[in-house]
Amino acid sequence: MDTLLEVRDLQTHFFMTEGIAKAVDSTTFSIRRGQVLGVVGESGCGKSVTARSIMRMVRPPGHTVDGEILYTRPDDDGQSTVVDLLQLPATGTEMRAIRGGEIAMIFQEPRASLSPVHKIGDQIAENILLHQPVSQSEAEDIAIDMLRQVHIPLAEQRMDAFAHQLSGGMCQRVMIAMALSCHPSLLIADEPTTALDVTTEAQILELMQGLQAELNMAIMFITHDLGVVADMADEVAVMYLGKIVEQGAADDIFRDPKHPYTIALLESLPRMDQKREWLQTIRGVVPDPYSTLKGCPFHPRCADFIAGVCDEIVPQPITLEDNREVRCLLYTEHAHQDSPPVAEETGHQ
Amino acid sequence: MREYILRRVLQLIPTLILISIVSFTIIQLPPGDYVTTYVANLAAAGEELSEEEIVALEAHYGLNQPGYIQYVKWITNFVQGDMGLSFYWDRPVNRLIGERLMLTMIMSFFTLLFVYAMAIPIGIYSAVRQYSLADYVFTFVGFIGLATPNFLLALIFMYIGIKVFGASAGGLFSTEYLDAEWSIAKVWDMLKHMWLPVVIVGTAGTAGTIRVMRATTLDEIGRPYVETARSKGLREGQLTMKYPVRVALNPILSTIGWRLPEIVSGTVLVALVLNLPTTGPLLWRALMSQDLYLAASMIMILSSLTLVGTLISDILLAWVDPRIRYGERGTT
Numbered sequence: 001m002d003t004l005l006e007v008r009d010l011q012t013h014f015f016m017t018e019g020i021a022k023a024v025d026s027t028t029f030s031i032r033r034g035q036v037l038g039v040v041g042e043s044g045c046g047k048s049v050t051a052r053s054i055m056r057m058v059r060p061p062g063h064t065v066d067g068e069i070l071y072t073r074p075d076d077d078g079q080s081t082v083v084d085l086l087q088l089p090a091t092g093t094e095m096r097a098i099r100g101g102e103i104a105m106i107f108q109e110p111r112a113s114l115s116p117v118h119k120i121g122d123q124i125a126e127n128i129l130l131h132q133p134v135s136q137s138e139a140e141d142i143a144i145d146m147l148r149q150v151h152i153p154l155a156e157q158r159m160d161a162f163a164h165q166l167s168g169g170m171c172q173r174v175m176i177a178m179a180l181s182c183h184p185s186l187l188i189a190d191e192p193t194t195a196l197d198v199t200t201e202a203q204i205l206e207l208m209q210g211l212q213a214e215l216n217m218a219i220m221f222i223t224h225d226l227g228v229v230a231d232m233a234d235e236v237a238v239m240y241l242g243k244i245v246e247q248g249a250a251d252d253i254f255r256d257p258k259h260p261y262t263i264a265l266l267e268s269l270p271r272m273d274q275k276r277e278w279l280q281t282i283r284g285v286v287p288d289p290y291s292t293l294k295g296c297p298f299h300p301r302c303a304d305f306i307a308g309v310c311d312e313i314v315p316q317p318i319t320l321e322d323n324r325e326v327r328c329l330l331y332t333e334h335a336h337q338d339s340p341p342v343a344e345e346t347g348h349q
Numbered sequence: 350m351r352e353y354i355l356r357r358v359l360q361l362i363p364t365l366i367l368i369s370i371v372s373f374t375i376i377q378l379p380p381g382d383y384v385t386t387y388v389a390n391l392a393a394a395g396e397e398l399s400e401e402e403i404v405a406l407e408a409h410y411g412l413n414q415p416g417y418i419q420y421v422k423w424i425t426n427f428v429q430g431d432m433g434l435s436f437y438w439d440r441p442v443n444r445l446i447g448e449r450l451m452l453t454m455i456m457s458f459f460t461l462l463f464v465y466a467m468a469i470p471i472g473i474y475s476a477v478r479q480y481s482l483a484d485y486v487f488t489f490v491g492f493i494g495l496a497t498p499n500f501l502l503a504l505i506f507m508y509i510g511i512k513v514f515g516a517s518a519g520g521l522f523s524t525e526y527l528d529a530e531w532s533i534a535k536v537w538d539m540l541k542h543m544w545l546p547v548v549i550v551g552t553a554g555t556a557g558t559i560r561v562m563r564a565t566t567l568d569e570i571g572r573p574y575v576e577t578a579r580s581k582g583l584r585e586g587q588l589t590m591k592y593p594v595r596v597a598l599n600p601i602l603s604t605i606g607w608r609l610p611e612i613v614s615g616t617v618l619v620a621l622v623l624n625l626p627t628t629g630p631l632l633w634r635a636l637m638s639q640d641l642y643l644a645a646s647m648i649m650i651l652s653s654l655t656l657v658g659t660l661i662s663d664i665l666l667a668w669v670d671p672r673i674r675y676g677e678r679g680t681t
Contacts, residue, residue, distance in 0.1 A: 055580060057576065057579055057580060059571075091584070091585050095582075096582035096583070096584065097582060098582070099579075099580060099581070099582040100580055100581035100582035100583075101582060104580065105580040107573055107576065107577065108573075109573050112572065112573040112574060113573040113574055113576070113577045114574055114577065115574045115577075115578070115592055115596075116574070116596060116670075116671070116672055117595060117596055117599075117669065117670060117671060117672075118592075123577075126581065126583075127581045127582075130581055130582050130583065131582065162671040162672070164671070164672050175577070178577075178581075179580075
């Protein structure tokens with residue numbers, strides 16, 4: 001398996017006056033070269049903070065306190081070396097070379113993500129100049145070429161445009177052009193279509209799929225929209241309260257979800273083939289981030305909650321038959337004999 | 350852009366006409382006129398004027414004519430550069446104001462320079478290192494600067510000047526240059542005296558600008574476009590100056606115009622205390638004695654400065670912020 005990025009036991013906490021919010025709490029996952037990983041979960045589950053932890057862009061009061069982010073960098077001689085991004089100084093030369101050059105990121109609010117007072121051409125060229133040994137005019141040529149690749153009409157004229165003169169969809173195209181201008185091996189897309197209307201969203205997703213295939217880059221696609229994930233992702237990671245509760249191939253997860261949270265999420269989707277009076281919702285709300293729940297963090301909302309087990313024991317990730325990882329006690333010997341099949345505990349932690 | 354500037358300049362004309370009417374009327378508003386004040390002062394000193402003498406005085410100053418004729422006379426001369434006669438000083442207003450206005454403007458210029466040179470870097474530093482020790486110190490000193498009246502500061506400095514250095518801190522010139530012709534030596538002497546009033550007048554402005562700069566920078570630092578810049582791998586210092594600070598400077602630029610008259614009028618108290626030959630004390634005395642043409646002319650000049658300042662600010666803002674520059678054309 002050609003692993004590009006491996007995140008192990010990542011812990012990013014926010015040290016607030018109200019207490020410590022464990023936004024990312026021992027998260028483990030990996031992304032293969034050229035693969036699209038969809039990260040799904042409700043608002044505040046730690047998806048965005050995970051992304052910013054990888055980029056080493058977490059701002060105080062947030063701090064990545066523990067874990068490893070193993071990134072495989074290609075060498076000049078065709079070999080590759082593995083670096084732990086958490087061991088690099090966040091604002092040092094090496095991390096800055098990776099950020100924007102090898103791992104790029106696009107954001108939720110495309111217009112707000114572009115500077116209001118700089119021409120978009122200059123903003124794209126800036127990224128190219130930071131990472132490639134080219135002159136200003138060469139950088140501008142590359143920028144124009146990138147704008148064409150993201151299907152912006154009249155690319156040359158648009159170089160002089162400002163963000164407020166473009167539509168939201170156009171701004172996201174510009175962001176994609178900027179992010180891909182240095183051919184990163186990983187693109188982190190943090191809810192890139194959430195702020196866009198449905199038609200524009202479809203166009204942006206299509207564009208991303210096309211470019212992903214063309215450039216053979218990996219994408220970490222963060223969203224709360226399961227429909228988008230089904231469309232885009234090869235593999236899916238479901239996050240709840242800073243932890244990944246289920247991870248596996250996208251097809252498997254949609255066909256046969258294992259974790260009660262994933263099951264509930266999928267049931268809450270409106271479906272064409274079923275006539276329902278009411279949309280299913282997940283009961284309860286996400287607990288507040290400072291609370292220290294005993295046992296499984298999902299147990300107060302879980303439909304299959306086992307008293308005395310789920311509120312006592314913290315579930316560890318276990319691997320099921322189709323290479324699926326689930327953090328749920330229902331699949332361990334702690335569950336009743338007549339519960340779903342018991343799998344081996346891998347002892348990942 | 351050229352169109353925009355031209356339109357703004359043309360818009361100045363009706364505003365200026367309105368202001369001239371208002372400034373002339375305001376001076377006329379208090380009961381009585383210069384002659385009444387003059388007579389009252391003489392009466393207080395024990396002298397009495399006869400009816401005829403008072404009428405003759407009113408005729409002499411043109412005060413027996415209706416207000417609008419006085420206004421038309423004054424404004425016609427004003428636009429030709431003649432601001433009339435000061436009753437109190439018995440000298441042409443032009444000559445009275447000339448040198449003082451120049452000195453005031455020089456002082457205002459240095460004060461502005463001082464305020465921005467101090468406040469902008471400190472404001473940025475305070476924002477970038479929010480809640481650091483230095484931030485707390487600057488905030489504390491800033492609040493004291495804001496809360497201390499300038500004239501009190503002037504008194505303290507004068508006290509220190511006399512007690513510690515045995516020299517008066519007042520005035521803009523040493524005695525030997527007071528009535529001397531302008532020369533390099535006189536300019537140098539003026540600069541040596543000027544730093545003190547500049548610091549005193551600039552303190553409140555500096556403290557205020559630090560607060561504005563800190564707040565706007567803090568506001569911008571958390572914006573998504575700053576995160577984009579960071580995600581490109583820009584160096585921290587470079588990205589702070591290029592993105593959030595660049596945007597945070599806009600409100601500072603757009604208020605330069607308001608600072609101009611603020612500093613001119615703000616110097617009245619300090620100028621009185623420090624005995625500065627600026628326009629402030631002159632205006633104060635003109636208003637006290639209802640010195641019609643002097644007061645109206647000075648208010649007119651100050652108002653015009655405000656307008657020009659606002660115009661400069663607007664042009665600067667349109668120049669630095671494309672959202673304003675292209676605002677009228679709509680978006681695509």
